[in-house]
Amino acid sequence: MVSPLRWRDGTLEILDQTRLPAEEVWIRCSTPDEVADAIRRLAVRGAPAIGIAAAYGLALAEPSASGIERAADLLGSTRPTAVNLRWALERGRRAFESAGADALLPLAERIAEEQREADSRIAVHGAALFGQRERVLTHCNTGALATGGRGTALGTIEAAWEAGRVELVWVDETRPLLQGARLTTYELGAVSIPYRLVADSSAGVLMTRGLVDRVIVGADRIAANGDVANKIGTYPLAVLARRHDIPFCVAAPLSTVDLASPDGDAIELEQRDPAEITRFGSAQVAPADAEAVNWAFDVTPHDLVTAIVTEAGVLEAPYDRSIADVLSTSQSAA
Amino acid sequence: MVSPLRWRDGTLEILDQTRLPAEEVWIRCSTPDEVADAIRRLAVRGAPAIGIAAAYGLALAEPSASGIERAADLLGSTRPTAVNLRWALERGRRAFESAGADALLPLAERIAEEQREADSRIAVHGAALFGQRERVLTHCNTGALATGGRGTALGTIEAAWEAGRVELVWVDETRPLLQGARLTTYELGAVSIPYRLVADSSAGVLMTRGLVDRVIVGADRIAANGDVANKIGTYPLAVLARRHDIPFCVAAPLSTVDLASPDGDAIELEQRDPAEITRFGSAQVAPADAEAVNWAFDVTPHDLVTAIVTEAGVLEAPYDRSIADVLSTSQSAA
Numbered sequence: 001m002v003s004p005l006r007w008r009d010g011t012l013e014i015l016d017q018t019r020l021p022a023e024e025v026w027i028r029c030s031t032p033d034e035v036a037d038a039i040r041r042l043a044v045r046g047a048p049a050i051g052i053a054a055a056y057g058l059a060l061a062e063p064s065a066s067g068i069e070r071a072a073d074l075l076g077s078t079r080p081t082a083v084n085l086r087w088a089l090e091r092g093r094r095a096f097e098s099a100g101a102d103a104l105l106p107l108a109e110r111i112a113e114e115q116r117e118a119d120s121r122i123a124v125h126g127a128a129l130f131g132q133r134e135r136v137l138t139h140c141n142t143g144a145l146a147t148g149g150r151g152t153a154l155g156t157i158e159a160a161w162e163a164g165r166v167e168l169v170w171v172d173e174t175r176p177l178l179q180g181a182r183l184t185t186y187e188l189g190a191v192s193i194p195y196r197l198v199a200d201s202s203a204g205v206l207m208t209r210g211l212v213d214r215v216i217v218g219a220d221r222i223a224a225n226g227d228v229a230n231k232i233g234t235y236p237l238a239v240l241a242r243r244h245d246i247p248f249c250v251a252a253p254l255s256t257v258d259l260a261s262p263d264g265d266a267i268e269l270e271q272r273d274p275a276e277i278t279r280f281g282s283a284q285v286a287p288a289d290a291e292a293v294n295w296a297f298d299v300t301p302h303d304l305v306t307a308i309v310t311e312a313g314v315l316e317a318p319y320d321r322s323i324a325d326v327l328s329t330s331q332s333a334a
Numbered sequence: 335m336v337s338p339l340r341w342r343d344g345t346l347e348i349l350d351q352t353r354l355p356a357e358e359v360w361i362r363c364s365t366p367d368e369v370a371d372a373i374r375r376l377a378v379r380g381a382p383a384i385g386i387a388a389a390y391g392l393a394l395a396e397p398s399a400s401g402i403e404r405a406a407d408l409l410g411s412t413r414p415t416a417v418n419l420r421w422a423l424e425r426g427r428r429a430f431e432s433a434g435a436d437a438l439l440p441l442a443e444r445i446a447e448e449q450r451e452a453d454s455r456i457a458v459h460g461a462a463l464f465g466q467r468e469r470v471l472t473h474c475n476t477g478a479l480a481t482g483g484r485g486t487a488l489g490t491i492e493a494a495w496e497a498g499r500v501e502l503v504w505v506d507e508t509r510p511l512l513q514g515a516r517l518t519t520y521e522l523g524a525v526s527i528p529y530r531l532v533a534d535s536s537a538g539v540l541m542t543r544g545l546v547d548r549v550i551v552g553a554d555r556i557a558a559n560g561d562v563a564n565k566i567g568t569y570p571l572a573v574l575a576r577r578h579d580i581p582f583c584v585a586a587p588l589s590t591v592d593l594a595s596p597d598g599d600a601i602e603l604e605q606r607d608p609a610e611i612t613r614f615g616s617a618q619v620a621p622a623d624a625e626a627v628n629w630a631f632d633v634t635p636h637d638l639v640t641a642i643v644t645e646a647g648v649l650e651a652p653y654d655r656s657i658a659d660v661l662s663t664s665q666s667a668a
Contacts, residue, residue: 021621173611173620175509175533181611181620189621197611197626199509201534201567205603205632208569233535235542236570243573269539277507277515277531280614286507286515287355287523292531298539 001144002187004049005056005112007105012056016043017145018177021186032057032071039078039085042177046146047220047256048115051084055108058092063101068093080268081229081297082220083258112148118253118311119149126156126216126251126309130165134213137170137203140231141183142218142251152251153216154187156309161193169195170206174231176276176294200233207244215241219252219308226302226319227264232295238304248300251309254330257323264299272296335478336521338383339390339446341439346390350377351479352511355520366391366405373412373419376511380480381554381590382449385418389442392426397435402427414602415563415631416554417592446482452587452645453483460490460550460585460643464499468547471504471537474565475517476552476585486552486585488521490643495527503529504540508565510610510628534567541578549575553586553642560636560653561598566629572638582634585643588664591657598633606630 006013006026012035016025027043029035035057038044044053054075061071072089079085088111095103130136136157143154150158160166169188174180181197188195198206206212215237221229228234228250241248261267274292279285286292308315308323312330315322340347340360346369350359361377363369369391372378378387388409395405406423413419422445429437464470470491477488484492494500503522508514515531522529532540540546549571555563562568562584575582595601608626613619620626642649642657646664649656 022618173509175507175535178619181624185620185624189623195625197608197620197624199534199566199611199628201509201570202627202629202632204569204573205566205629208633232533232539235538236535236574239538239573239577240570274531277533281617283615284356285512286519286531289523290515290519290531291529293536294533295536295539298536299542 002190004044004046004145004148005053007056012053012060014038014044014053017045017183018043020182029057030060032061032074035060036074036078039075045179046141047082047084047218048147048152048253049145050079050082051088051255052108052112052115052148054085055088055092055111058089059104059108068096068101079270081270084255087255115147115253116149119147119151119155121311122152122251122253122309123150123155123159125314126249127159127163127165129249129307129309129314130160130214132165133167134165135168135170135211136166136214136216137172137206137212137237138184138215139172139180139217139234139237140174141179141187143184143187145183145187146218152218152253154184156216156251158191158193166193169193170212171195171197172200172203172233173197174233175200203237203240207240207246212246214247214249216249216251219250219256220297221261221267222250222252222257222308223261223263223267224259224320224323225263226305226308226317226323228300228305229264229267229269229297230300232298235298235300238300242304247306248304249307249309250305254310254312254327257327259327264301267299269298270296335484336524338378338380338479338482339387341390346387346394348372348378348387351379351517352377354516363391364394366395366408369394370408370412373409379513380475381416381418381552382481382486382587383479384413384416385422385589386442386446386449386482388419389422389426389445392423393438393442402430402435413604415604418589421589449481449587450483453481453485453489455645456486456585456587456643457484457489457493459648460583461493461497461499463583463641463643463648464494464548466499467501468499469502469504469545470500470548470550471506471540471546471571472518472549473506473514473551473568473571474508475513475521477518477521479517479521480552486587487550488518490550490585492525492527500527503527504546505529505531506534506537506567507531508567509534537571537574541574541580546580548581548583550583550585553584553590554631555595555601556586556591556642557595557597557601558593558654558657559597560639560642560651560657562634562639563598563601563603563631564634566632569632569634572634576638581640582638583641583643584639588644588646588661591661593661598635601633603632604630
């Protein structure tokens with residue numbers, strides 16, 4: 001299993017996912033600034049993985065109240081949509097207040113371990129949803145590279161495949177940064193799960209021809225009512241799935257739920273550099289003066305979501321109630 | 335206005351659209367094989383323009399019954415979905431039978447001229463559909479480069495803009511070959527119509543935020559019942575537009591209608607080289623052994639189409655009747 005992060009000799013090493021699959025380059029980060037830069041430019045990405053990276057980034061801060069505060073602000077400003085980042089930094093702040101800077105590295109390791117455990121449980125719960133030999137479509141990358149564990153949606157697909165419940169994975173290339181074409185293919189190929197890469201806009205023809213039995217994706221933030229912010233292009237998949245009566249499932253750890261967002265309208269959607277659209281690597285694609293708009297996420301309303309798979313089990317509608325219930329249970333158990 | 339084709343010194347010169355917008359390179363074709371190759375590799379594309387190119391290609395054939403037949407078969411095999419190609423070649427065959435090879439060049443010039451006239455009428459009829467200062471979304475390229483005239487959907491947008499009926503054009507980049515990012519931006523920029531380039535998967539967030547007033551696209555083939563085959567990604571736009579109560583319009587000449595296709599199921603959808611997905615120019619994007627599937631078109635069912643704009647006026651549902659009526663009227667007028 002590939003890993004997006006490793007702690008070595010007092011530094012955080014980050015596998016540069018922008019260079020995959022062509023090259024495996026590790027970036028050595030010895031300051032929160034270097035970690036923040038890696039998160040901002042998507043060297044490490046995936047909501048759970050950026051939460052873990054931020055927790056390690058905090059452990060690299062100057063061990064004073066002002067140093068920790070500055071690092072938390074910097075790391076928290078890198079990506080506005082994924083809530084795991086804020087959640088991990090908030091845990092870091094509380095750990096520092098109660099036990100000092102020495103508590104930050106053990107906390108980062110604990111968050112990483114919790115995610116690995118959550119991934120394993122998500123995979124078990126999610127795989128049970130699959131029928132026999134399904135053709136499943138997924139978007140972006142939600143595997144080991146996105147979480148440091150087994151992955152969320154992709155971990156579920158892998159577990160379902162091991163149980164004979166998956167025939168083929170349709171992998172959306174996921175413009176503009178091609179996490180599907182570059183990373184999901186790389187992870188599926190490593191474990192020999194059959195897949196076919198397609199352009200994002202192919203989902204319609206695939207569903208029309210009866211070639212998709214299920215859609216499963218991850219999440220960057222889940223609002224209290226079950227609305228799901230995820231990689232741009234997720235909402236069109238959910239709308240198409242509904243038209244074709246295909247289950248549309250979301251797999252994410254409970255750390256992705258944000259009760260402070262009552263619904264999707266409350267979620268800030270990151271816009272990224274237009275050059276991700278107008279250029280391709282070093283090549284200019286559009287005219288030099290072309291203006292582009294680059295939303296990184298969209299929101300899928302809860303009424304289009306068949307199920308949300310979490311480490312605590314599979315949530316179903318009405319989500320406001322099932323989410324509130326599972327969070328109160330998991331908090332009282334913790 | 336840019337032109338995709340020109341006849342010069344007894345040869346057909348084709349503007350190589352695969353090199354735009356970076357370079358304007360003209361390919362000189364003196365045989366039907368060279369024209370067929372240019373069509374196959376999308377140096378010239380757009381349903382009307384490939385019909386015109388094929389008609390000129392026939393005029394380059396060896397002037398014998400067997401030479402014409404061989405050229406027509408070759409040219410007709412290049413792209414299976416766009417029906418204009420077959421329609422132009424059928425007209426060429428009939429012209430040769432009744433008036434010999436000397437009739438082929440004048441016929442090609444007539445088809446090109448008819449398309450220019452059709453485009454102008456489509457633009458007038460289409461522009462009348464627009465309200466005031468609309469934000470209109472379009473897919474692929476349907477401008478002068480696609481027809482040799484004013485364009486179909488893009489010509490309509492341009493005419494509506496001249497009349498103050500367009501505020502902004504959302505341009506889908508149109509994976510995998512980026513005709514939107516490369517060509518539509520180039521054409522809109524040349525006439526200073528404000529546009530923003532977006533990833534194909536952005537339509538959902540644009541519509542959710544109330545930023546799209548209309549979708550208008552071209553067509554590669556329209557079945558007798560009004561089902562529309564067009565560039566991959568068109569059908570998802572139509573499904574999203576319906577969910578958001580946004581008009582979804584198609585602009586195409588009557589030569590795009592194929593009464594021999596009773597509905598969309600009868601339309602062959604071209605699949606192209608998977609390398610268009612796995613590679614980007616000379617760069618490998620996906621793992622070297624990645625398998626991809628590359629549908630070039632999808633079918634939008636007629637129930638999602640608000641209007642079909644033709645040179646003979648705007649058609650509305652029920653399309654089986656409105657299409658049959660307009661074709662019988664235009665044939666009796668011809």
